[in-house]
Amino acid sequence: xxxxxxxxxxxxxxxxxxxxxxxxxxxxxxxxxxxxxxxxxxxxxxxxxxxxxxxxxxxxxxxxxxxxxxxxxxxxxxxxxxxxxxxxxxxxxxxxxxxxxxxxxxxxxxxxxxxxxxxxxxxxxxxxxxxxxxxxxxxxxxxxxxxxxxxxxxxxxxxxxxxxxxxxxxxxxxxxxxxxxxxxxxxxxxxxxxxxxxxxxxxxxxxxxxxxxxxxxxxxxxxxxxxxxxxxxxxxxxxxxxxxxxxxxxxxxxxxxxxxxxxxxxxxxxxxxxxxxxxxxxxxxxxxxxxxxxxxxxxxxxxxxxxxxxxxxxxxxxxxxxxxxxxxxxxxxxxxxxxxxxxx
Amino acid sequence: xxxxxxxxxxxxxxxxxxxxxxxxxxxxxxxxxxxxxxxxxxxxxxxxxxxxxxxxxxxxxxxxxxxxxxxxxxxxxxxxxxxxxxxxxxxxxxxxxxxxxxxxxxxxxxxxxxxxxxxxxxxxxxxxxxxxxxxxxxxxxxxxxxxxxxxxxxxxxxxxxxxxxxxxxxxxxxxxxxxxxxxxxxxxxxxxxxxxxxxxxxxxxxxxxxxxxxxxxxxxxxxxxxxxxxxxxxxxxxxxxxxxxxxxxxxxxxxxxxxxxxxxxxxxxxxxxxxxxxxxxxxxxxxxxxxxxxxxxxxxxxxxxxxxxxxxxxxxxxxxxxxxxxxxxxxxxxxxxxxxxxxxxxxxxxxxxxxxxxxxxxxxxxxxxxxxxxxxxxxxxxxxxxxxxxxx
Ligand SMILES: Nc1ncnc2c1ncn2[C@@H]1O[C@H](COP(=O)(O)OP(=O)(O)OP(=O)(O)O)[C@@H](O)[C@H]1O
Ligand SMILES: [Mg+2]
Numbered sequence: 101x102x103x104x105x106x107x108x109x110x111x112x113x114x115x116x117x118x119x120x121x122x123x124x125x126x127x128x129x130x131x132x133x134x135x136x137x138x139x140x141x142x143x144x145x146x147x148x149x150x151x152x153x154x155x156x157x158x159x160x161x162x163x164x165x166x167x168x169x170x171x172x173x174x175x176x177x178x179x180x181x182x183x184x185x186x187x188x189x190x191x192x193x194x195x196x197x198x199x200x201x202x203x204x205x206x207x208x209x210x211x212x213x214x215x216x217x218x219x220x221x222x223x224x225x226x227x228x229x230x231x232x233x234x235x236x237x238x239x240x241x242x243x244x245x246x247x248x249x250x251x252x253x254x255x256x257x258x259x260x261x262x263x264x265x266x267x268x269x270x271x272x273x274x275x276x277x278x279x280x281x282x283x284x285x286x287x288x289x290x291x292x293x294x295x296x297x298x299x300x301x302x303x304x305x306x307x308x309x310x311x312x313x314x315x316x317x318x319x320x321x322x323x324x325x326x327x328x329x330x331x332x333x334x335x336x337x338x339x340x341x342x343x344x345x346x347x348x349x350x351x352x353x354x355x356x357x358x359x360x361x362x363x364x365x366x367x368x369x370x371x372x373x374x375x376x377x378x379x380x381x382x383x384x385x386x387x388x389x390x391x392x393x394x395x396x397x398x399x400x401x402x403x404x405x406x407x408x409x410x411x412x413x414x415x416x417x418x419x420x421x422x423x424x425x426x427x428x429x430x431x432x433x434x435x436x437x438x439x440x441x442x443x444x
Numbered sequence: 445x446x447x448x449x450x451x452x453x454x455x456x457x458x459x460x461x462x463x464x465x466x467x468x469x470x471x472x473x474x475x476x477x478x479x480x481x482x483x484x485x486x487x488x489x490x491x492x493x494x495x496x497x498x499x500x501x502x503x504x505x506x507x508x509x510x511x512x513x514x515x516x517x518x519x520x521x522x523x524x525x526x527x528x529x530x531x532x533x534x535x536x537x538x539x540x541x542x543x544x545x546x547x548x549x550x551x552x553x554x555x556x557x558x559x560x561x562x563x564x565x566x567x568x569x570x571x572x573x574x575x576x577x578x579x580x581x582x583x584x585x586x587x588x589x590x591x592x593x594x595x596x597x598x599x600x601x602x603x604x605x606x607x608x609x610x611x612x613x614x615x616x617x618x619x620x621x622x623x624x625x626x627x628x629x630x631x632x633x634x635x636x637x638x639x640x641x642x643x644x645x646x647x648x649x650x651x652x653x654x655x656x657x658x659x660x661x662x663x664x665x666x667x668x669x670x671x672x673x674x675x676x677x678x679x680x681x682x683x684x685x686x687x688x689x690x691x692x693x694x695x696x697x698x699x700x701x702x703x704x705x706x707x708x709x710x711x712x713x714x715x716x717x718x719x720x721x722x723x724x725x726x727x728x729x730x731x732x733x734x735x736x737x738x739x740x741x742x743x744x745x746x747x748x749x750x751x752x753x754x755x756x757x758x759x760x761x762x763x764x765x766x767x768x769x770x771x772x773x774x775x776x777x778x779x780x781x782x783x784x785x786x787x788x789x790x791x792x793x794x795x796x797x798x799x800x801x802x803x804x805x806x807x808x809x810x811x812x813x814x815x816x817x818x819x820x821x822x823x824x825x826x827x828x829x830x831x832x833x834x835x836x
Contacts, residue, residue, distance in 0.1 A: 165730055194736055202734055210727035214481050214749045227736035256478050273731070 103176055104138035105281055105313050106162065106200075111135045111171030113157050113337075117388055127388045131157040132168070133337035136417065139281070144307065144314040146328030146345070148321060148360065152384055154337040155317045159283045162315065163202045164193055175200065178280065198228060201274040205286040207266035211258040217244065218254040221273045228277065243272045246309075247302060264295035268302065275306060285317045300327055321364045325349060330423075333357050336387055336395045339417055343424040350438040353426035355400045358436040366439070390414075394429060402434055485753050488830035495826020501819035509632040512625045513586030517600040517608055520626035520785045522584065523618040529803040530554060530567050530613035535577065549577040551601075551608055564802075576602040612805035615793050623785050624809055630786040632816065634701055634770045635763040641705035642766075643759055646712025653713065654720025655743060661717070668710045676707050680769065684778040693784040700779050704769050708762050715758045719751040753831035761824035764817040771813050787813050 114128040131154040139145050147155050161168045164185055173185040175196060188196060204210040211220055221240045225231045231239055241251035247268040258266055267287060274282055284303065288296040304327060307314060318324050324331055324345070331348045333341040333356065341354040352358045359378040381399050385391050392411035397403040408429055417425040420432075428434075479487075489495055508515055539546040553573030556565050581600040587593050601608045611621040653664040683703045687696060723729055724747075732746040748755075767787075773779030774788025775795070782789065790809040794800055800807070 163734065165734065197734055197736065202731075204727045204731065206727055210731055212728040212732070212746055212750065216478075223732065223737065224735040227738075227741070257480065273735070 102141060103180075105141040105176055106137075106139040106315075107172075107174040107176075108135055108137040108158075108162070109172040109174070111137075111158070111161060111173065112169045113154070113161055113166065114169045129388045130337045130390060131387060132161065133387075133390070135171075135334075135337070135339050137332060137339060137342070139313060139315060140330075141280075141313050142311060143329040144316050144327055146324035146331040147315060147317045147334060148319060148324055148331060149334035150319060150360075150380075150384065152387065153334045154387070155319075155334055156285055158334070159202070159285050159315060159317050163200055163283050164188075164197065165202070175281075194228075198224075198277045199279050200281045200283065201277065201279040203267075203270050203274045203282060203284040203287045205289055207263045207270060207290055210270055211266055213257065213259055216255050216257055217249075217269055220258070220269060221276055224273065224277045230277070239276065240272075243276050246306070247272045247275075248298075262295075263291050264299060267291060267295075267299055271299075271302065271306070275310065275312075278310065279312070281313045281315070283315045283317070286319070287316075288323060289318065289320065296323070303327065321360060325364075333360070336385060336390055338395060338414060339427065340396065341424075341426040341428075342417065343421075343426075346441060347421070347424055348438075349441065351421075351424075352436045352438050353420045353424060353431045354396075354428045355402050355434065355436065356396050357426075358438070359399075359401075361439050362437070364439060394427075402430055404430065481749070481753070485827075485830045489826050492826040492829060494822045495829075498819040498822025498826065501815065502823055505628060505816050505819065506632060508625060509629045510589065512629045513588060514594070514596065515598050516619075516622040516625035517583065517597055517610075518619050518622040519584045519586060520618070520623055521783060522622070523614075523616050524607060525617045526556075527554065527567075527607055527609065527613045527617045528565065528615055529799070530607065530609045530617070531803070532612040532805055533569065533609055535610060539574065541571070549579070549599075550574050551577055551610070554607065575606040575608060577608065578602045611808060612803060614790075614803075614806065615799060620790075620805060620808065623790055624787070624812060627785045627787045627790055627809060628812065630697070630780065630784060631767055631770060631788070631813070634697070634704070634786070635766040635820075637698075638701045638704045638708065638766040638770075639759055639763050641702065642708035642712055642762065645705065645709035647716050647755070649709070650713035650716030651720060651743065654717035655724065655747075657721075657724075664713070665717075668713050671707060671710045674707075676769075677772075679707065680704070680773055681776070681778055684773055693780070696780060697784060700770065700773065704766050707769075708766060711762060712755075712758055715754065716751075719754065720747065723747050723750065753827065757824055757827035757831050760820060760827055764820045764824075767813065767817060767820075 111132055112130070112134060113132040114130055116125040117127045117129055118124065119126045133154075135154075135158060137145075137158075147158065149155055157166065160166045162173055162185070168186055171186065174182050175185055176182050177196075177199065183192065183196065185193070185196060215223075218237060218240050221243060222231075222236045225236050225239060230236075237254065241254060244251050244253065249265060249268050249272070253261075258269065261269070267290075271287075287303070288299050291299060300323065303314070306312060314327075316324065316328055328345050330342065330344050332339055333348075333354065335356050341348065341352065341357045343353070348357065349361060352361055359380050362378040378401065383399075385395065385398055391398050391409070393409040393414065394400070394403070395414050397408040400408065403409065415427045415429050417427045418431070420426050513519075533551040536550050536552075537547070539548065539550060552569040552571055553575055554567045555570040556567050558565055577599065578601075579599055580596050581602055581604075582595050583597040583600045583604045585593055585595045599610075609619050609621075611619075611624070614620055614623065649664050649667075653661045680703055683706075684700060687699050691699065729742060729746055732742050737746065770779055770786060771788035771791065774781075774786050775791045777792060780786050780789055787809040790806070791813075794806040794810070
């Protein structure tokens with residue numbers, strides 16, 4: 101096994117909860133609560149979980165948009181040297197942020213309405229003194245055609261573009277510095293279904309062409325299935341299962357994954373209704389005050405009182421098979437239902 | 445339901461890739477696409493009739509302020525005590541007294557009578573006296589923009605010593621029209637200079653407050669609240685009354701402007717802080733930071749431009765407040781003082797009910813205040829409405 105390009109160890113991110121006139125801190129939201137994760141070079145790792153489970157926070161910590169509270173984020177650069185992103189100095193961080201880039205979810209708010217495409221996409225080149233003047237223009241034009249936009253649009257402002265086109269611009273801006281790792285935070289969630297597939301194809305093509313590694317954040321399991329090599333499932337700030345995509349979809353080892361999978365729609369009538377649909381209770385526990393024991397036990401159909409809910413650390417990720425790890429106390433007692441691979 | 449159970453519809457076979465030419469190349473779209481925000485704001489602003497009218501009037505008033513020396517028939521210090529409260533003269537274009545049509549501008553002189561009991565002077569036009577009035581006449585010397593000396597006036601009596609009071613005379617026998625024109629310079633510039641000071645203070649403190657946040661923000665906000673909670677009229681009065689009486693007109697002018705700005709910056713600071721706070725977590729600002737932009741570049745290149753039109757609107761809207769404040773202070777005798785003339789100084793003459801009864805034209809400077817304040821407000825409102833051209 102090759103050395104991972106990025107390794108996250110026991111990462112914690114807490115946001116203070118403030119109340120009252122003087123903004124007293126009354127508690128902490130544990131948005132990321134002890135996450136371990138490794139990303140292999142060249143792969144696409146999917147990160148799934150329901151809204152509010154901390155996916156964005158994890159992604160932003162890796163890009164160092166926010167500073168994690170505790171833990172390690174070890175990045176291995178092209179030369180094989182390892183750097184800890186959590187303690188990197190600002191100057192080094194600037195350099196590292198050339199190699200780790202982010203594609204944001206919202207194609208509208210992520211582009212400055214006052215800057216032309218040339219200015220937006222050229223900004224990283226300018227700031228890092230990579231290119232100026234006509235060379236910068238040439239490189240931006242080249243990048244535009246690479247993401248499927250005409251170089252004619254160089255001097256246009258973003259407001260004249262559709263969501264899909266804007267997301268292409270965002271991708272161009274992320275890739276213009278030739279990064280190695282791209283964190284895509286729900287890059288297609290805001291797009292129409294028809295445009296979605298085009299953007300996913302574009303991402304895939306660019307990955308092949310440029311040898312990129314993706315951390316692909318999404319809450320849409322059908323999208324994840326189509327683009328990811330491996331999938332990590334998050335629940336309430338913790339990793340609950342990590343496995344290769346096929347393996348995870350057909351043989352989940354955590355009840356939460358099973359519940360997520362049971363909700364994936366299948367176009368093929370033979371596959372539809374094959375399994376029962378597991379409805380999760382609506383109430384995601386408060387991340388400021390997670391349940392004791394296994395944090396999922398409050399919603400888990402298989403939870404056993406006296407074993408899953410005893411106070412103490414939540415179960416850690418354990419190896420359950422080749423490349424497959426799950427954090428469930430009862431994983432060996434359960435036979436959980438997956439879904440058949442999508443024939444499309 | 446959690447949002448995972450509301451899954452996307454099944455994937456469809458991939459449609460043909462979006463071709464680069466998929467964007468229709470219509471001229472409308474093209475010009476909108478390449479139009480900068482400034483252009484879009486201007487297009488929106490132009491559709492606002494009242495704002496356009498306000499803009500034209502405001503521009504006109506500032507032209508008067510800049511070319512006051514040329515537009516005014518006399519200097520602001522010229523007066524003739526013989527003609528106190530002289531009523532406005534009618535400007536005639538043609539003289540038919542000789543039977544035929546004799547074209548040319550002129551006014552009639554005055555015949556004054558003294559009331560035996562009250563010793564009050566009353567004036568009647570003296571039809572027999574004809575005072576020729578010319579355009580671009582030679583008169584007193586002045587300096588255009590304080591630099592180029594010149595002696596031509598747009599309008600004035602051909603003989604500079606003849607009396608001409610197109611809008612009447614004041615208590616001291618000054619020509620009201622000339623004084624009003626010279627007052628425009630002072631009143632309008634106090635608005636601008638004061639707002640410029642308030643702008644620097646407001647943007648700096650508001651910017652720091654919004655961008656840095658935390659304790660700094662808390663401290664600055666309390667300062668703003670303190671200034672906002674002090675009743676402004678007593679504060680102005682107190683500060684203005686505390687100015688040393690021996691100060692010259694220039695010192696006084698700047699002191700008064702500073703006092704006005706000390707109050708006005710708070711609003712701007714709030715606007716700027718609010719904008720910074722809301723922009724700080726916008727994704728395009730985060731992106732700019734990830735793109736390696738320095739802090740200054742993030743603030744000045746990425747954040748400021750996106751609310752510059754809001755800022756201009758707020759600034760425009762605070763100019764009339766300044767003008768009004770200066771007028772009130774001067775009217776109460778605590779602001780600017782003679783020999784400086786501003787509209788407020790001129791209105792001091794209108795405090796006296798008797799003077800008003802005999803010389804109602806002394807209220808005209810008040811009209812100037814109203815017109816300029818309204819015009820600036822219309823411009824500000826129009827700008828505020830046009831400030832966000834992407835809003836649908
Ligand atoms: N800046 C912040 N301050 C306080 N709490 C925050 C902040 N950012 C996120 N949180 C909290 O952290 C938790 C995780 O949020 P996060 O945005 O990472 O979730 P997510 O998995 O990305 O959700 P979604 O699918 O809705 O994007 C949430 O409970 C959220 O309220
Ligand atoms: Mg998110």
